[in-house]
Amino acid sequence: MSQRSCLSVILAAGEGTRMKSAQPKVLHQIAGLPMVAHVVKAAEAAGASGLALVIGHGADEMRKAAAKFAPKAETFEQEKRLGTAHAVIAARAAISRGYDDVLVMFGDTPLIDADALTVARRRLAEGAAVVVIGFRPPNPTGYGRLIEKDGKLTAIREEKDCSEEEKKIGFCNAGMMAVAGAHALKLLDAVGNENAKGEYYLTDIVEIASAQNLDVVATEASFESALGINNRAELAQAEAIWQQRRRHDAMLSGVTLIAPETVFFSHDTEIGADTIVEPNVWFGPGVRIASGAKIHAFSHIEGATIASNCDVGPFARLRPGADLRNKAKVGNFCEVKQAVIEDGAKVNHLTYIGDARVGAGANIGAGTITCNYDGYSKFFTDIGEGAFIGSNSSLVAPVTIGNGGYIASGSVITESVPDDALAFGRARQKTIPGKGKELRERFAxxxxxxxxxxxxxx
Known part of the structure; x- marks a missing residue:
């Protein structure tokens, strides 16, 4: 298997009108990644060395997106949509290069399991010319049935053409195929369009190959893996399945999820063993968490790195560029963006830290704000080791607070503070006896x- 070359042809030209969206259907996301990108990842995991994306609706948008999730893929535009075989033939230039295996996949089946593709490729290696991937839906109504005889697949029969006995068959066509590269173009070119719609159907190659005495077999994938997405309700169903799988994998790898059904992962979330995640936590793209961290309830984390034994939340927001070092703490109702919180530093509550460094062991009081933006540019705040920032302080960047610096509560700091210095940045308090009573009487x-x-x- 490892010595066999493989091309994956991914059909992604459909308009997806049932999504009710201006965006191409296959770019709608599962776990923060376009569904077609999930298909690409499965193909690569199954050993595909070549990728051909057949695009149509929203071609420019598709090319732009593909440059990010599949930079090595070739794109082929299907200008007229004349059926699935016609779509595959759009990638003729790639198929003709002589790959051993050709996987035909669909960009709207984001849950396809790489193992199912590997099994299909194995059957090609054993001599099959065509391998059709089937599945057993809870209700087969509406699906094409796989007709088998003596262990061989003889036909794919659309339901409207099935006999009453064939309608009882629960083994259905998932649409995906593996075709031996040596036969692929010959079989595809033999597909005709003599049908009611005048289209070229990929499924016809089963009977064409059988008529040529080539081996055609079916393999089975799970219903979930073969689930196709046509509307937003099915998109939500696929998201739920993906999340359930990911939660299960996380818990088996040593992560504690107190209420698993309330935690949502991104496609690339990395989370270490002995991390505890409380209910209602959302992980966006680009999150890496080392072992032993604790993520408290209702936290929202994306683009952040969290080191071992950190403590986050509850109700914390970590935005892209947040970098928490060992045993750092970011508490309730805090927001951190593009900032390093070094070892043991504490940002406990009601605080915004952006474009900054908080030194090891520093303590940031409640209500502290790094004023990093003047409406045009961002500026940096550097807080030294062991510094103490009193509650309700505003640090107006660019500014440096030295190691061991002490900022009095309620200060507005506009100038740098040396190591171990105490800084006040507030007006002197004035007390007027009896004035409070006078004001109350006047207001009343x-x-x-x-x-x-x-x-x-x-």
Whole structure:
């Protein structure tokens, strides 16, 4: 298997009108990744060395997206949509290069298991010319049935053409195929369009290959793996299945999920053993968490790196560029963006830290803000080791707080503070005896007069 070359032809030209979207259907996301990118990942995991994306609707948008998730893929545009075989033939230039195996896949089946593709390729290696991947849906109504005889696949029969006995068959066509490269173009070119729609159907190659005495067999994938997405309800169903799989894998790898059904992962979330995740946590793309961290409830994390034994939340938001070092703490109602929180530093509550460094062992008081943006440019705040920032302080960047620096509560700091210095940045308090009582009486009198005037109007 490892010595056999493989091309994956992924059909992604459909308009997807049932999605009710201006965006190409296959670019709608599962776990933060376009569904067609999930198909690409499965193909690569099954050993595909070549990728051909057949695109149509939203071709420019598809090319732009493919450059990110499949930079080595070739794109082929199907200008007229005349059936599945016609779509595959659009990639003729890639198929003609002589790959041993050709996988035909669909960009709207994001849950396909690489193992199912590997099994199909293995059957090609054993001598089959065509391998059709089938599945057993809970209700086969509406699906094409796989007709087998003596262990060989003889036909794929659309339901409207099935006999009553054939309608009882629960083994259905998932649409995906593996075709021996030596036969692929010959079989595809033999497909005709003599049908009601005048289209070229990929399924016809089963009977064409059988008529040429080539081996045609069927393999089986799970229903979930073969699930195709046509509308947003099915998109949500696929998301739920993907998340369930990922949660299961995380727990088996040593991660504690207290309420698994409330935790949502991204396609690339990395999370170490002995990490505890409390309920209602959302991980966006680009999150890496080392072992022993604790993520408290209702936290929202994306593009962040969290080292061992860190403590995050509850109700924390870590944005892209947040980098928490060993035993750092970011507490409730805190937001961190493009900032390093070094070993043992504490950002406990009600705080915004952006474009900054918080030194090891520093303590950031409640309500502290790094004022990093002037409406045009971002500026950096550097807080030294062991610094203490009093509550309700505003640090106006660019500014440096030295090691061991101490900022008095309520300060607005606009100038750098040396190591071990104490800085005040607030107006001096003034107390006027009796003034509070005078103000209350004045305000009460004004309120009463207003109420009396309102009554007179009625």
């Amino acid at each position: 009198s004004a309120a009463a007069a207003k109420k009396k005037a309102a009554g007179a109007d009625h």
